[in-house]
């Protein structure tokens with residue numbers, strides 16, 4: 172698509188590789204590692220992220236939707252693609268047609284795949300151990316194992332679960348340890364299949380460095396499914412892991428205007444100038460992922476200085492007060508100047524997406540995945556190489 176707008180996300184693939192090296196260092200040898208590239212790689216561009224990691228050492232990728240897997244296949248990604256989000260009969264057909272690996276959470280799904288496959292198909296079986304979202308009840312394990320022993324087509328490769336409180340995984344008394352103990356017991360039912368087990372999201376992975384050698388977290392080489400940490404952010408409470416944020420969200424000042432004392436700005440006239448002010452109009456709004464809760468509370472960085480967001484965020488625009496930036500810098504005209512919403516600016520200044528998350532009562536996962544499709548992704552870094560934009 173042609174691009175005329177100045178509001179963009181810059182995706183630094185060198186930072187992605189830095190984060191990947193943190194993951195692989197923690198993984199050590201012979202561990203299943205499946206980068207999660209669902210939701211357009213948390214908003215970062217699934218094909219480019221997966222291609223970049225595939226060129227390193229990644230062999231598997233995780234998507235939620237069949238559609239996400241299809242578009243990666245159609246773009247040319249060759250690696251094994253695990254579909255985590257579930258499927259019906261039509262979905263099962265597509266999974267098989269596009270050689271994706273189903274993560275199976277119910278008897279219905281198991282039977283769809285078995286009835287439609289015309290040759291051997293790799294499967295992963297998900298168990299519900301505490302999240303109460305997807306997966307077979309642990310009590311079904313024996314029956315599933317017996318069923319799979321008789322199946323000519325279904326080839327069980329792994330069992331898995333999903334941690335509800337991954338960041339507590341270093342504690343033996345935590346919920347994650349309880350879930351992992353259940354998964355370890357379930358594995359016993361599948362000994363004859365030579366399966367591995369995967370469970371660790373970013374919280375679980377980042378807990379490894381704090382866990383004791385005897386903990387259930389360290390007892391097995393639990394497979395990794397990193398999402399957030401790949402993109403440079405950490406779940407609250409995890410130990411600093413030298414990750415580098417991959418996404419920077421930027422715009423430019425479309426218009427600078429003077430407003431007189433008493434004049435209001437934006438819908439509902441919620442902000443009124445207490446002094447003669449200079450304001451900037453930024454061409455980004457809630458339709459781009461600038462959360463409306465930042466109205467009259469967030470800020471942006473202009474020329475290395477913070478400028479407060481004033482008035483409510485509109486669908487396509489928001490406004491900031493430049494008056495203090497002008498008096499601090501002595502520079503009057505900021506028209507067309509770059510504005511950093513979050514991420515890194517040209518001079519190395521940094522604003523964390525976590526700051527937006529705190530201000531909007533959200534989490535960094537939501538902030539990153541909320542940057543909408545109409546914001547172009549620009550890929551940077553040496554790792555960009557010839558990955559197509």
Ligand SMILES: Cc1ncc(COP(=O)(O)O)c(C=O)c1O
Pocket residue numbers: 207255333371372373374396397398399400536
């Ligand atoms: C099944 C599954 N595994 C792994 C992840 C990755 O989690 P995180 O982004 O916390 O690393 C997710 C994300 O929600 C998930 O749904």
